[in-house]
Each structure stands twice: as structure tokens, then as C-alpha cells.
Amino acid sequence: MGMYVSVRGWIEVRHEQWDVFKRIVASHGQERYAAGFVFPSGFAWSLPVCYAADVREWAVKPLRWLVAELARMEPVDEDLDMPAGFFLLSDEWQQSFSWTVRDGQVIDGPAPAELRWFAERP
Structure with a gap:
């Protein structure tokens, strides 16, 4: 069956x-x-699209591909703003990591220290 990973975050678009x-998103529907x-x-002038789901561990990689595809959307104004966002992921082993969306990329990293409590189980 596999482990669950909690994914919480947003991506902001115009x-x-x-x-x-x-x-x-529908193409992955x-x-x-x-x-x-x-x-x-x-x-307002931007749309913060929220994401929240507990997904199976195997689904993390295709979800990241989807987020990366969204991150690469073409800018639509003279400011050349690309989508921006942040996702916090935590698993059943109390591990946590993050995806930061900016400049057309998804940057993988550890969860910020101030958010690691989110993965902790009592």
C-alpha cells in the first residue's frame, strides 16, 4: 500500500x-x-490556488511534475512574473521537506525549521 505524504501549499498565478x-491541471485529471x-x-490581481491532500508516496513525483509544469507557465505581462508558491510535505516517518516555486522552477529543499513541527506526531 505505501506511506501517505501530506502536501499543503499554494501556487499564485495571474x-x-x-x-x-x-x-x-485537467490534463492530470x-x-x-x-x-x-x-x-x-x-x-485581487493574483490568484493563490491552494493545494491540500494526503497522497500516497508514489504520487509525490507525478504531483511534483504537475507543479513544475504549472511553474513554467508563460508570463502574461510586461513584468514577466512567473507563478510563485510554496508547498510543505510531511510523511508518516515525521520527515518534512518543501518545494519553492519561483522563476519557472520548483526548488526542492528541507522544510524551514519553523515549519518542521507540522510533521511531528504526538
Whole structure:
């Protein structure tokens, strides 16, 4: 069966990228991990799309591929802003790590020290 990994985070996009974002997520729609996105009804100049799901360990890699695909969306204005975001992952072994989304990339790293408590079990 495998271990579960809790994935919590967001990726912020522009309104003009919204249709592309939904299309990319829908292209992964048959996979259960893609269902963790919560789409806002946005009222500001950006849309922070939240993600929360407990996924099987095997699904972490394809979820990361999806996040990387979202991170590479083309800028839509003269500022050349790319999607930005942060994801905190923690597993049943009380390990935690993060994905930072910026400049068209997903950067893997340890969870920030101030967030490692999130993975701890009593």
C-alpha cells in the first residue's frame, strides 16, 4: 500500500493565466493527486490556488511534475512574473521537506525549521 505524504501549499498565478492553469491541471485529471487543488474565486490581481491532500508516496513525483509544469507557465505581462508558491510535505516517518516555486522552477529543499513541527506526531 505505501506511506501517505501530506502536501499543503499554494501556487499564485495571474488572472490571465487562469485558463491555462485549469487546462494543465485537467490534463492530470485522471490522477487522484490532481484533485487537491482548490480554485479561488479571485478578487485581487493574483490568484493563490491552494493545494491540500494526503497522497500516497508514489504520487509525490507525478504531483511534483504537475507543479513544475504549472511553474513554467508563460508570463502574461510586461513584468514577466512567473507563478510563485510554496508547498510543505510531511510523511508518516515525521520527515518534512518543501518545494519553492519561483522563476519557472520548483526548488526542492528541507522544510524551514519553523515549519518542521507540522510533521511531528504526538
